Amino acid sequence: MSRPVAVGVDGSDGSVAAVDWAADEAALRGDGLRLVYATRWAEHQLGAMKVSHADRAGEAEGVLAATERHVGSRQPELALTADEVEDAPVSVLLDAAAAAELLVVGSHGLGSVRGFIVGSVGQEVIAAAARPVVLVRPGYEKDRAGAPGGSGRRKVVLGLDVNDVEDELVDFAFDFAGRHGAPLEIVHTWHHSFVHHPDAATRDDMEAALSGAVLPYRDRFPATEVTVVSAPGRAAEHLIEAASDARLVVVGRRRAARGAHIGSITHAVIHHAPCPVAVVPHA
Structure with missing residues (x-):
């Protein structure tokens, strides 16, 4: 049932x-x-x-x-x-x-x-x-095109840490995008020194890590159109910017063994993203 x-x-x-x-x-x-x-x-x-x-x-x-x-x-x-x-x-x-x-x-x-x-x-x-x-x-x-069941194809945005990929989080984003016939944009950010700008090799490594992390889900959800974005900077800022033309932003929240906690990225997104935000608990 x-x-x-x-x-x-x-x-x-x-x-x-x-x-x-x-x-x-x-x-x-x-x-x-x-x-x-x-x-x-x-x-x-x-x-x-x-x-x-x-x-x-x-x-x-x-x-x-x-x-x-x-x-x-x-x-x-x-x-x-x-x-x-x-x-x-x-x-x-x-x-x-x-x-x-x-x-x-x-x-x-x-x-x-x-x-x-x-x-x-x-x-x-x-x-x-x-x-x-x-x-x-x-x-x-x-903008009705961005509402559930609307005719538009406004994207779904997923914030993903390639070092902590959780099925519950990624499955939710892929499943939601598939149900709505919407493209999925997966955003991964990484820190860099304020003195040294990231070189091409660093960018290539990060993009390869993100593509590798997403590959199993592409295979499981072949009908979903996926774009991956790997960029230096603050995750919350990138996600809030991506939310400006999204129908949903998906972020995670780790289940704590003791007590309840919303991470700083999720906290920022739920307070500033202009579109609906899904917070998915994971292990």
Whole structure:
């Protein structure tokens, strides 16, 4: 039995964008969609305003009902479930992720500042989820060709370290690109001295290492059009630049034996990439 695509719902603009992306992705995959709304919030989040359980449950019911109608108008054939769960949002979303093919959550724009807000709940979920988490910002559909199921061929971007190639990460990127009929751009960066510029031999060695790391996946996904980019510099900067004309950026997050952690590259990408970002946990 296939797992659903799960999406966190709270009625915000970021949540609406996440629902739209998740609905289109679930329809493309042939999976169901599960809407999840958490109704138990910490006291400091409620502030001085006291909200009863009945009020919170009523608000959840209203938001979920409106979201179900919205999804039905967008993807009328999509199998849909909606759950209001009384627990802390991080716990609710982590449980939803564990039972899903992937989890989708929203982020919020910063207006004129170049970047997006990923709240504490989103960051905790990304850092600890057992399954891939896709972060979606409001306005991602302004170019519909880049949306899931769109007719355009905007690329999928994968950030890859050739010294730490993980199947879970690379398979996700190839599979996503293949489902969408999109080209895949694989980006590997490497450090160089600020004094000595990299010579041709160094560049050739790095490009050969990247091509060698990708070769087994090319063989497994022969229909996917692949471009490899090996360049000196900071990985986050290259990935954020590549994201400017991408439909999705895929980055990894190592599963920690103790505690949860988002690496610096992934942290920068989820806050600054203008397109949806998938964070894939790996060993």
